[in-house]
Amino acid sequence: MKFAILVFPGSNCDHDCYHVVKHLMGQDAEYVWHKSTSLEGFDCVILPGGFSYGDYLRTGSIARFSPVMAEVERFAGKGGLVLGICNGFQILCEAGILPGVLMRNEGLKFICKGVTVRVENNGTPFTSSYSAGRVLSMPIAHADGNYFADDDTLKALEDNGQIVFRYSTPDGRITPGANPNGSLGNIAGIVNRRGNVLGMMPHPERACEEELGGTDGRGIFESLIKALGR
Amino acid sequence: MEITEEIVGEHGLTKDEYARIIECLGREPNIVELGIFSVMWSEHCSYKSSRRHLKKFPTSAPHVLQGPGENAGIVDIGDGLAVAFKMESHNHPSFIEPYQGAATGVGGILRDIFTMGARPVASLNSLRFGSPENPRTRYLLEGVVEGIADYGNCIGVPTVGGEVYFHECYDGNCLVNAMTVGIVKRGRIFRGSASGAGNPVIYVGARTGRDGIHGATMASDVFGEGGEERRPTVQVGDPFTEKLLLEACLEVFRTDYVVGIQDMGAAGLTSSSVEMASRAGTGIEIDCALVPRREEGMTPYELMLSESQERMLLVVRRGCEDAVMEIFRKWDLEACVIGRVTDTGRLRVMDGTAVAADIPIAALTDEAPQYERPSKRPGWQDEVTRLEIGSVSVPDDLNGVLLRLLSSLNLCDRGWIYTQYDHMVRTDTVVPPGSDSAVIRIKGTTKALAMTVDCNSRYCFLDPFTGGAIAVAEAARNVTVSGARPLALTDCLNFGNPERPEVMWQFENSILGMREACLKLAIPVVSGNVSFYNETSGNAVYPTPTVGMVGLLDDIEKRTTQWFKDEGDLIALLGATLEEIGGSEYLKVVHSLDRGLPPRIDLDTEKKVQHACRDAIAGGIIKSAHDVSEGGLAVALAEACLSPSTPVGATVELQGGDIREDALLFGESQSRIIISLEEKDLERMKGIAAANGAPFTVIGRVGGGSLRIKGLIDLKVKELHEARSGVIEDFVK
Numbered sequence: 001m002k003f004a005i006l007v008f009p010g011s012n013c014d015h016d017c018y019h020v021v022k023h024l025m026g027q028d029a030e031y032v033w034h035k036s037t038s039l040e041g042f043d044c045v046i047l048p049g050g051f052s053y054g055d056y057l058r059t060g061s062i063a064r065f066s067p068v069m070a071e072v073e074r075f076a077g078k079g080g081l082v083l084g085i086c087n088g089f090q091i092l093c094e095a096g097i098l099p100g101v102l103m104r105n106e107g108l109k110f111i112c113k114g115v116t117v118r119v120e121n122n123g124t125p126f127t128s129s130y131s132a133g134r135v136l137s138m139p140i141a142h143a144d145g146n147y148f149a150d151d152d153t154l155k156a157l158e159d160n161g162q163i164v165f166r167y168s169t170p171d172g173r174i175t176p177g178a179n180p181n182g183s184l185g186n187i188a189g190i191v192n193r194r195g196n197v198l199g200m201m202p203h204p205e206r207a208c209e210e211e212l213g214g215t216d217g218r219g220i221f222e223s224l225i226k227a228l229g230r
Numbered sequence: 231m232e233i234t235e236e237i238v239g240e241h242g243l244t245k246d247e248y249a250r251i252i253e254c255l256g257r258e259p260n261i262v263e264l265g266i267f268s269v270m271w272s273e274h275c276s277y278k279s280s281r282r283h284l285k286k287f288p289t290s291a292p293h294v295l296q297g298p299g300e301n302a303g304i305v306d307i308g309d310g311l312a313v314a315f316k317m318e319s320h321n322h323p324s325f326i327e328p329y330q331g332a333a334t335g336v337g338g339i340l341r342d343i344f345t346m347g348a349r350p351v352a353s354l355n356s357l358r359f360g361s362p363e364n365p366r367t368r369y370l371l372e373g374v375v376e377g378i379a380d381y382g383n384c385i386g387v388p389t390v391g392g393e394v395y396f397h398e399c400y401d402g403n404c405l406v407n408a409m410t411v412g413i414v415k416r417g418r419i420f421r422g423s424a425s426g427a428g429n430p431v432i433y434v435g436a437r438t439g440r441d442g443i444h445g446a447t448m449a450s451d452v453f454g455e456g457g458e459e460r461r462p463t464v465q466v467g468d469p470f471t472e473k474l475l476l477e478a479c480l481e482v483f484r485t486d487y488v489v490g491i492q493d494m495g496a497a498g499l500t501s502s503s504v505e506m507a508s509r510a511g512t513g514i515e516i517d518c519a520l521v522p523r524r525e526e527g528m529t530p531y532e533l534m535l536s537e538s539q540e541r542m543l544l545v546v547r548r549g550c551e552d553a554v555m556e557i558f559r560k561w562d563l564e565a566c567v568i569g570r571v572t573d574t575g576r577l578r579v580m581d582g583t584a585v586a587a588d589i590p591i592a593a594l595t596d597e598a599p600q601y602e603r604p605s606k607r608p609g610w611q612d613e614v615t616r617l618e619i620g621s622v623s624v625p626d627d628l629n630g631v632l633l634r635l636l637s638s639l640n641l642c643d644r645g646w647i648y649t650q651y652d653h654m655v656r657t658d659t660v661v662p663p664g665s666d667s668a669v670i671r672i673k674g675t676t677k678a679l680a681m682t683v684d685c686n687s688r689y690c691f692l693d694p695f696t697g698g699a700i701a702v703a704e705a706a707r708n709v710t711v712s713g714a715r716p717l718a719l720t721d722c723l724n725f726g727n728p729e730r731p732e733v734m735w736q737f738e739n740s741i742l743g744m745r746e747a748c749l750k751l752a753i754p755v756v757s758g759n760v761s762f763y764n765e766t767s768g769n770a771v772y773p774t775p776t777v778g779m780v781g782l783l784d785d786i787e788k789r790t791t792q793w794f795k796d797e798g799d800l801i802a803l804l805g806a807t808l809e810e811i812g813g814s815e816y817l818k819v820v821h822s823l824d825r826g827l828p829p830r831i832d833l834d835t836e837k838k839v840q841h842a843c844r845d846a847i848a849g850g851i852i853k854s855a856h857d858v859s860e861g862g863l864a865v866a867l868a869e870a871c872l873s874p875s876t877p878v879g880a881t882v883e884l885q886g887g888d889i890r891e892d893a894l895l896f897g898e899s900q901s902r903i904i905i906s907l908e909e910k911d912l913e914r915m916k917g918i919a920a921a922n923g924a925p926f927t928v929i930g931r932v933g934g935g936s937l938r939i940k941g942l943i944d945l946k947v948k949e950l951h952e953a954r955s956g957v958i959e960d961f962v963k
Binding site: 009010012013015016019020023049050051053054055056109110111112113139141143203205206209211212213 | 561648671
């Protein structure tokens with residue numbers, strides 16, 4: 001089972017994702033430079049966090065034009081599993097592979113802290129290791145995580161069970177106080193219609209070791225490995 | 231252009247210095263040469279007032295691989311690895327333009343680290359702002375924090391620790407000191423050396439613009455009225471380009487093409503080329519016409535003095551230039567050959583075929599002026615240290631005092647700041663900001679690094695020698711309580727105008743105090759920076775010799791935090807409490823007094839206390855350890871109760887003898903550490919304390935929902951938490 005970890009200029013969670021996949025999960029992993037035009041031989045593609053192209057324009061808006069993104073689209077179109085974390089989520093939205101946009105946080109500041117999110121759908125290849133409704137502790141670290149979509153899109157997301165994580169209180173209530181960035185409906189992560197592309201703002205790769213304060217993020221990678229092993 | 235007296239003055243050079251330039255050259259300089267001399271002889275680059283004092287620091291030890299004089303200091307940590315670190319000031323630009331000033335301060339220190347071949351793994355900062363009442367303070371705080379955050383977050387190096395203080399002495403000059411720590415393979419250290427005549431000189435990174443010209447000269451002068459108008463001398467940061475530069479350089483370092491490398495920091499192309507040639511004892515020739523630029527019409531003067539950010543200068547082996555440039559091009563970076571190393575011992579700047587400047591390297595470096603500035607104990611020193619303790623009344627409501635201290639800007643929770651910093655990226659932060667030291671693990675080993683920055687400038691103002699010694703001792707204590715052994719320190723010495731004898735006296739004595747502590751605690755100084763002229767309209771900042779320290783934990787499992795862990799654990803104090811309230815935060819906050827003698831420090835006791843603490847942590851006995859500093863025992867106990875995950879109360883009884891109640895609770899006696907341990911380990915702990923000769927007293931027990939200090943304090947943990955929370959948030963609102 002082989003994971004591609006994309007490296008855009010300005011990616012900075014690429015090493016962290018590699019560490020989890022390779023050293024903690026014991027899977028094969030390889031960095032793929034954004035100018036690459038082939039994802040041949042990979043079973044899963046991860047778009048890591050960071051500041052691609054400095055995010056000087058709009059987050060992810062330049063990275064979506066990187067040569068590898070056409071391949072990502074093809075890969076996802078064939079049902080390949082794609083995980084976008086933080087900046088990766090932003091790039092997937094900009095590329096139109098996931099619906100909606102990520103706007104500047106409501107408080108206008110970068111926020112780095114632990115949050116809790118509730119698993120809304122454990123029927124995806126990314127969340128099957130979790131029980132439905134389970135509350136996970138994971139850090140966020142972003143300035144632009146305020147998810148927005150128009151009414152129709154939001155309704156479709158709800159109807160199709162595409163909302164995978166929502167920011168919640170530690171006991172699993174979805175409240176305005178639990179929402180760190182102003183996201184519509186406390187949305188923290190969504191999948192595409194087909195369910196093979198996940199974008200999420202929290203960083204599961206930062207929550208895979210007790211040493212770092214928790215292991216709730218492991219389930220994402222375990223679920224992926226389970227899905228790929230089928 | 232004719233060099234007039236006025237032009238010389240504008241370049242910050244004295245008449246004598248100008249005469250010396252003529253002597254060095256054997257002729258009048260042209261304007262390019264004058265500019266080059268002015269930046270190389272500026273205080274910022276030449277250390278002309280400080281060098282003879284800096285020599286007093288102990289700088290060597292068996293584990294020191296690189297001491298002062300390079301881009302960063304490096305110490306061996308075993309396993310074939312070494313740690314590179316340095317701290318640097320960006321005070322003047324940050325006061326003028328806080329966001330860019332602070333951002334480029336971070337950028338500069340990051341480059342200093344990766345220039346040595348190290349991958350930056352963590353950053354810290356030490357910030358000082360004026361009084362909360364000053365309307366500019368809020369603006370500076372917000373701008374500086376955002377500048378640091380945006381730069382560090384973008385480049386993906388976690389900002390894991392720091393300190394911030396507010397005091398009216400910083401009203402006219404804020405301090406922004408940035409520190410970065412990197413890890414490098416022992417055998418893959420790179421240095422800023424231009425050796426090998428004929429080797430090509432490569433320029434890489436951002437194009438050169440007209441920003442930051444004379445930044446080094448600006449940082450070598452006091453502000454008058456309207457200092458904020460110097461905005462054009464502040465550089466503009468581009469963390470994205472720096473990220474590319476970082477990754478590209480680390481890729482180039484994996485080859486064997488590089489001879490030497492240095493970042494273009496203060497005084498840009500001039501200082502990088504001159505310093506590299508100086509270290510190698512060679513010469514260097516640069517053709518300005520080849521330097522990539524942002525706009526047409528830039529003169530050699532501007533190109534040589536620009537402080538545009540995110541630029542590096544490399545010397546590579548002859549014939550390898552194309553291979554090196556190919557790697558930079560992969561990262562979409564501009565790179566080109568702009569000159570070569572010579573054996574002439576001279577800096578020759580060409581502008582196409584014309585010679586724009588021709589100066590002996592030695593004249594710019596070793597032979598730069600050195601001053602023995604006069605020093606004099608200030609006339610007001612006796613007055614400020616006088617404190618009639620009898621005239622200070624002991625407050626009736628000690629609970630109220632504790633809450634007031636916890637909710638003061640200098641002691642409150644710093645979450646508003648560090649949640650803006652990505653302190654977790656790279657997934658190595660095993661002790662995040664909030665405890666005495668941050669701890670960063672080293673993947674692939676069992677080791678971790680503890681790091682901290684520290685200085686109490688009020689102590690330094692009241693008694694520079696003691697204040698300097700305490701800065702070192704307290705930084706070491708912060709590292710020690712996390713379970714680590716201090717390895718070495720870097721410093722940022724922030725002072726006023728060195729041409730004033732009183733400032734020089736503060737400088738001299740702070741250094742002597744630091745030296746004393748370094749020698750006693752066996753901690754070498756491996757890098758550092760001096761920032762003079764932090765002074766506006768004759769008002770200097772308090773002497774602020776900030777210490778950045780890195781310690782090594784051999785076994786990451788032994789790391790310790792400041793927070794009480796479990797109900798029923800014993801609480802004990804290593805060290806002794808004396809009746810000392812001079813120079814305390816309590817005196818300032820409650821009695822509006824900024825005076826008295828600061829707490830004494832007995833470095834022998836300090837050493838014993840720290841050794842006992844480290845031995846007990848290594849022995850697996852200690853469950854929490856917290857340095858007692860500003861706010862004294864009461865504040866330290868409150869902080870120990872306020873674990874971010876599991877807050878818990880404590881019941882304590884203090885045996886103060888005849889010490890005044892306020893001194894007992896809030897006095898800042900040095901060399902004290904609050905620890906907690908299981909009762910079953912008490913005898914072992916006593917044995918360790920006795921073996922080290924460290925004073926040791928059991929003072930209470932962890933548990934309950936309140937902090938109770940018998941007969942003095944009784945407050946719910948929730949009240950303590952609320953007092954400390956939201957203070958900065960409210961201030962910036």
